[in-house]
Amino acid sequence: MNEPPDAGGAGGCGGGDDGGDDCAAEDDMDAAIAPDFGDLIPPADVCAGQCVPKEPLGWSEPALLWIGSSDGVPSCPAAAPIVGYEGYADFAAPAPHTCPACACDPPEATCEVPTEWRAYASFPCGGPEAPATSFAAPEGWDGTCTSVNAVDAGRTCDGAPCVQSLAIQAPRVISAGCAPRIAEASERPDEPATAGSFAIVARACTGNAYPPCADPGMTCTPAPPIGDAAPPEGFLTCIHREGQHECPATYPDRHVFYDGAEDTRGCAPCGCTEPTGATCSVLASAFSDEGCSQLVVAGVVGTGDAPFCGTITPGTALGSKLVSVVNLHPGQCEPFGGEPVGNIAPTAAATFCCQRTSSVPA
Numbered sequence: 001m002n003e004p005p006d007a008g009g010a011g012g013c014g015g016g017d018d019g020g021d022d023c024a025a026e027d028d029m030d031a032a033i034a035p036d037f038g039d040l041i042p043p044a045d046v047c048a049g050q051c052v053p054k055e056p057l058g059w060s061e062p063a064l065l066w067i068g069s070s071d072g073v074p075s076c077p078a079a080a081p082i083v084g085y086e087g088y089a090d091f092a093a094p095a096p097h098t099c100p101a102c103a104c105d106p107p108e109a110t111c112e113v114p115t116e117w118r119a120y121a122s123f124p125c126g127g128p129e130a131p132a133t134s135f136a137a138p139e140g141w142d143g144t145c146t147s148v149n150a151v152d153a154g155r156t157c158d159g160a161p162c163v164q165s166l167a168i169q170a171p172r173v174i175s176a177g178c179a180p181r182i183a184e185a186s187e188r189p190d191e192p193a194t195a196g197s198f199a200i201v202a203r204a205c206t207g208n209a210y211p212p213c214a215d216p217g218m219t220c221t222p223a224p225p226i227g228d229a230a231p232p233e234g235f236l237t238c239i240h241r242e243g244q245h246e247c248p249a250t251y252p253d254r255h256v257f258y259d260g261a262e263d264t265r266g267c268a269p270c271g272c273t274e275p276t277g278a279t280c281s282v283l284a285s286a287f288s289d290e291g292c293s294q295l296v297v298a299g300v301v302g303t304g305d306a307p308f309c310g311t312i313t314p315g316t317a318l319g320s321k322l323v324s325v326v327n328l329h330p331g332q333c334e335p336f337g338g339e340p341v342g343n344i345a346p347t348a349a350a351t352f353c354c355q356r357t358s359s360v361p362a
Contacts, residue, residue, distance in 0.1 A: 050220070052221055053218060055219070061206070061239070062221040064206075064237060070201045082206045086201070088200060088202065088257055088346070091197075092199060093196050103335050104332070107275040107278070107331060112171055112172050118136075120166075121163075125165045133162045143324060145321070145322045146320060147290040153315060154315045164311075168307060170301050170302060171302070173303055173328070178275060178333035198261075240353070254352070258347055260346070264343060264344070265340065275333050279329045283298060289319045292322045296313075
């Protein structure tokens with residue numbers, strides 16, 4: 001039976017006198033026809049975007065930044081489809097805030113009638129060492145007829161008639177103050193909105209994770225789209241950080257954006273000063289009987305006046321008294337407040353530092 005070639009008989013590789021040479025030749029042939037699989041092994045991942053300097057500590061990874069007017073904001077490019085930031089710049093402040101004028105209502109005031117009445121054993125009232133006899137009204141008196149503290153006829157003080165003159169203190173104005181109010185604004189046409197606006201919009205776009213760059217000091221980020229126009233239509237490669245900061249040397253082009261504006265404008269509350277110029281006067285009358293019918297003496301006394309002093313026939317009785325308000329001027333208050341307060345200003349600044357200098361607003 002025939003055996004297969006090289007099955008181990010004489011003359012096979014390594015079996016005969018010439019076997020060593022045959023095997024060597026066979027190895028050379030195998031090496032010549034062995035396939036090269038090197039091209040079939042996947043190469044190491046390489047950056048498909050751009051290698052740029054790594055961001056300093058505290059800054060974001062590089063992203064693509066677009067800056068321009070609000071009517072032309074583009075979508076993020078395919079290489080960086082994720083919107084990572086949107087902000088604004090070039091804030092146009094609104095017209096100054098206006099406030100209506102303040103005014104004050106007339107004060108609520110009353111004329112407090114005098115309760116201190118005093119008879120003297122002399123004339124004029126309160127002469128040197130002249131005895132005094134109280135003819136005071138009750139506390140909280142409203143001026144209606146009262147016989148409290150009546151002085152009998154013929155009463156003597158140190159041997160002299162106690163009643164020869166009668167002193168009545170001046171009244172005073174009691175005010176509750178003025179209520180502030182807003183004066184009616186003059187009619188004017190409708191005004192446009194005054195909230196202010198931003199002229200510049202910023203949009204930062206990021207992509208997914210990228211493989212590392214060969215240089216450890218560089219990082220792989222999306223590249224601006226091919227044919228990208230110059231800013232503001234195109235994209236910049238930038239890093240960013242919250243707040244306002246100086247830019248590192250590797251990203252020297254600085255831009256500051258804000259997330260919006262806070263409006264704290266308003267008007268100071270209206271208020272009123274204490275009333276001034278308030279006056280009142282009363283007609284005070286004393287009677288010898290208890291029913292305020294037999295007049296003894298009467299006089300008009302006003303705020304700021306010296307006490308009224310009336311002459312009385314010595315020894316006359318003081319049986320009752322009566323006060324009526326003649327006039328009352330409550331005075332007036334001066335308004336204050338109503339001035340504009342607060343402001344409107346951008347909020348939450350963020351600093352973007354970019355690789356190339358551009359003409360976009362900083």
